[in-house]
Amino acid sequence: MRDYYEILGVNKNADDASLKRAYRDLAMKYHPDRNPDNKEAAEKFKEASQAYEVLKDKEKRAAYDNYGHAAFEGGGSGASGFSGFQAGGFSDIFEDLFSEFTGGSRRSNTTSNNRGGDLRYNLGVSLSEAYSGIKKTIKIRAPSKCDLCSGTGSSGGEASISSCPTCQGTGKVRSSQGFFTIERTCSSCSGTGRTITNPCKKCNGSGLINKEKSLSVKIPPGVDEGTRIRISGEGEAGRNAGPPGDLYIYVNMVNSNIFNREGENLFLNVPLDIYTAANGGSIEVPSPNGKKIRISISPGTQNGKRFRLKGKGMPVLQTRSYGDLYVEADIETPVNLSNKQKKLIAEFYESLEENNNPRVKKYKNFLNDY
Numbered sequence: 390m391r392d393y394y395e396i397l398g399v400n401k402n403a404d405d406a407s408l409k410r411a412y413r414d415l416a417m418k419y420h421p422d423r424n425p426d427n428k429e430a431a432e433k434f435k436e437a438s439q440a441y442e443v444l445k446d447k448e449k450r451a452a453y454d455n456y457g458h459a460a461f462e463g464g465g466s467g468a469s470g471f472s473g474f475q476a477g478g479f480s481d482i483f484e485d486l487f488s489e490f491t492g493g494s495r496r497s498n499t500t501s502n503n504r505g506g507d508l509r510y511n512l513g514v515s516l517s518e519a520y521s522g523i524k525k526t527i528k529i530r531a532p533s534k535c536d537l538c539s540g541t542g543s544s545g546g547e548a549s550i551s552s553c554p555t556c557q558g559t560g561k562v563r564s565s566q567g568f569f570t571i572e573r574t575c576s577s578c579s580g581t582g583r584t585i586t587n588p589c590k591k592c593n594g595s596g597l598i599n600k601e602k603s604l605s606v607k608i609p610p611g612v613d614e615g616t617r618i619r620i621s622g623e624g625e626a627g628r629n630a631g632p633p634g635d636l637y638i639y640v641n642m643v644n645s646n647i648f649n650r651e652g653e654n655l656f657l658n659v660p661l662d663i664y665t666a667a668n669g670g671s672i673e674v675p676s677p678n679g680k681k682i683r684i685s686i687s688p689g690t691q692n693g694k695r696f697r698l699k700g701k702g703m704p705v706l707q708t709r710s711y712g713d714l715y716v717e718a719d720i721e722t723p724v725n726l727s728n729k730q731k732k733l734i735a736e737f738y739e740s741l742e743e744n745n746n747p748r749v750k751k752y753k754n755f756l757n758d759y
Contacts, residue, residue: 390458393440401454405445412441503581503631505532508624510638514608516645520677520703522610526603529636532625533600538589540626542596545587553578581629597626606638611706613652616640647675653712655702661718666690674716676701684716692720 394401397411415437417423424430443449443461452460508531514523534540543549552558556575560582563572574580588594604623612618617637624634642650649656659674669688673681684696695717702712726734743750
């Protein structure tokens, strides 16, 4: 039989932390769940567990250091045949190894399992509200602590609540199946770890009743479609003194009939008369803060030209920065002309030279050479 220290890959002076770390790495590597139908991995896992079972115990380790494997032969601890690794042994080792990740004791695990569920609320937000930020009052209906029994679930208070005799208050029961110990939710108490002799009639012993409550929600500037806002402790109440869940507000942007939004930038299509487009001038355009902005139009502005207004877009969430506002010119050709207007247009057209319409000239040259 191989040396236990050699199996774990540590020296004989290794401290408890080194032993635990070495075994944890081997257990994670060779665990049967990760290596199905792999007999070699199963054997190495069993071998490492056997070595750690002995070396983690000070008395067994001292006996092993003095007498080796012979210390456990002839009805000693049973380590050489692994018979001493029974009900709870395997599970206890893993509970010891990973307690820092699972919250410590079994009872604390039971409490965390009683945590209330999280809630989701879809909130419609307009562009102007997203620009400036806003406080909104919402109403939610969710399981809350029963006001009659103060959430205990018992009409007689704590006096009529006792630990579940089946699981001894842990909320879980264990059963040995060959080499492994299986842990399941206790069916007697449904995992609560307790029994109530005099259940509250209002909540039927659950400690919870559905209630509607109003909450004031602060929407910060710059939120966009799908932005998630977490409100701690405003979800469902926890069972059996468990902590409450959280409320998650999901922002649904209400479509604007003025602006198109892409992230922090806004796009605005503005109709422009042909006179201003040709001669230049200035026009007023709306902005997301509800005010108007005057911009200059350069002479000869073509259809589709964009004017960039830096810093006039949406706030960038949780910063002091702003996106840009892009104004696109949509030049309108006059319609519903009178005969007099048509005559004036014709006279105007006759007065034009080729350099007045360079793109038209270029296109005509293209057609001539086509």
